[in-house]
Amino acid sequence: MTMAGARRSRRAPSAAGRQARGVSFDEARRVLVGGVNSPVRAFRRVGGEPLMLSRASGAMVTDHRGRRYIDLIMGWGPLPLGHNHPAIVRALRRRITEGVLLGLTHPAEVQLARLIAGAMASIEQVRFTVSGSEACMTAVRLARAWTGRRKILTFEGCYHGHGDALMAGQSAGLPPGLAADTLSAPFNDVEAAQRIVREQGRDIACIVIEPVAANMGVIPPRSGYLAGLRALANEAEALLILDEVVSGFRVGSGGAQGLTGVAADLTVLGKIIGGGMPIGAVGGRTAIMRRLAPEGDVYHGGTFAGHPLTMAAGVAALSALQGASVYERLEQRGARLAEGLAEGARQAGVPVQVNRVGSMLTVFFSTVPVERFAQAKASDAARFARWANGMRAHGVLVPPSPMEALFVSCAHTPAQLDQVIRASRKVMRSLRAAAGEA
Numbered sequence: 001m002t003m004a005g006a007r008r009s010r011r012a013p014s015a016a017g018r019q020a021r022g023v024s025f026d027e028a029r030r031v032l033v034g035g036v037n038s039p040v041r042a043f044r045r046v047g048g049e050p051l052m053l054s055r056a057s058g059a060m061v062t063d064h065r066g067r068r069y070i071d072l073i074m075g076w077g078p079l080p081l082g083h084n085h086p087a088i089v090r091a092l093r094r095r096i097t098e099g100v101l102l103g104l105t106h107p108a109e110v111q112l113a114r115l116i117a118g119a120m121a122s123i124e125q126v127r128f129t130v131s132g133s134e135a136c137m138t139a140v141r142l143a144r145a146w147t148g149r150r151k152i153l154t155f156e157g158c159y160h161g162h163g164d165a166l167m168a169g170q171s172a173g174l175p176p177g178l179a180a181d182t183l184s185a186p187f188n189d190v191e192a193a194q195r196i197v198r199e200q201g202r203d204i205a206c207i208v209i210e211p212v213a214a215n216m217g218v219i220p221p222r223s224g225y226l227a228g229l230r231a232l233a234n235e236a237e238a239l240l241i242l243d244e245v246v247s248g249f250r251v252g253s254g255g256a257q258g259l260t261g262v263a264a265d266l267t268v269l270g271k272i273i274g275g276g277m278p279i280g281a282v283g284g285r286t287a288i289m290r291r292l293a294p295e296g297d298v299y300h301g302g303t304f305a306g307h308p309l310t311m312a313a314g315v316a317a318l319s320a321l322q323g324a325s326v327y328e329r330l331e332q333r334g335a336r337l338a339e340g341l342a343e344g345a346r347q348a349g350v351p352v353q354v355n356r357v358g359s360m361l362t363v364f365f366s367t368v369p370v371e372r373f374a375q376a377k378a379s380d381a382a383r384f385a386r387w388a389n390g391m392r393a394h395g396v397l398v399p400p401s402p403m404e405a406l407f408v409s410c411a412h413t414p415a416q417l418d419q420v421i422r423a424s425r426k427v428m429r430s431l432r433a434a435a436g437e438a
């Protein structure tokens, strides 16, 4: 920062705000790769100028030009209580005045770990990380050490962050040969997984899956599917890693494991458990977890792991989520939105499949049910783009990609959801009209 810049922001608290309003996405592109720090924010899948946001509160966000939107991106999942929940804001304020970074274990780490272990039956011990990606990498490393094997079985369309092993085949710059150890099966097809496990089970360290897929749009597991994978893992003596970074504390306080009764050997958490602050976590039974350093020989550490601000926000968030009927409200609001969006599309004669689990949902522009990655990929992306851009013009922010989930929070009022539904009905009608003219 220049001296002049430093002086300006010291003199008037609003100076930073005024400066931020003067920044355009073109300027962002000059100093940030693609104008973003995470690719989906660049709006490549829907076109148009990417939005930049400057404020958020409750269910609303404000862009850098001062325009307001009903938000259904919701930070990509971490905010079931809405933006700036008062209890989380209070906890952060208090923590800031008592030291931002401490450098040794502090009580809130214990509190947050207890809240997690108390809610999820398969977790006795927790290790916090700074991101979900890091937690997934650590879980895989732990599984490889525990089993003494190298292969991992993953599923098409699932996302586990950007660690090398879990990105095999999906990025340049990975070591050649990595792909040989990262096997892939179609989601929701237990026989396909069975075939791979029967052939290569002796080499497989872990089966890693999102129990509710949320990164190819929302795709719920078929009935019995996760139990089938649990049985396969047992048969192969491999670990079952359930990546509940999205579903944990979203679909219920016990995550997808609580809903299905299928227990993971290792659970990966993130997003919600940090109350909006950066976080990830690996949890499991003590026998496995204690292979991590310093008890064991599997290294993981981090300057910011267990960050006091994150822990304070996480404790406040998970405590608030224990409140009466939070998950009922999330379920009701999710259902209202999903039904309204589906009905509006039906009236307009636009074929869609609305997949939903609790408060997360995806509108697939597809004539066939979407239960796998191939079907999600085959949905009409151009139509989705017109819908997303139409919604934006009506003051509703949906994720700028057909492969992401819309997230509803407790802060979304029924009136706001009805506004979203009305906007979608109009946009769906215009899509139908456009198709008729073509």
Ligand SMILES: *Cc1c(COP(=O)(O)O)cnc(C)c1O
Binding pocket: 130, 131, 132, 133, 134, 136, 159, 160, 161, 162, 210, 214, 215, 243, 244, 245, 246, 270, 271, 279, 280
């Ligand atoms: C977001 C996500 C991750 C990665 O978490 P980051 O904090 O973004 O690194 C991992 N797994 C799933 C299922 C996710 O949705």
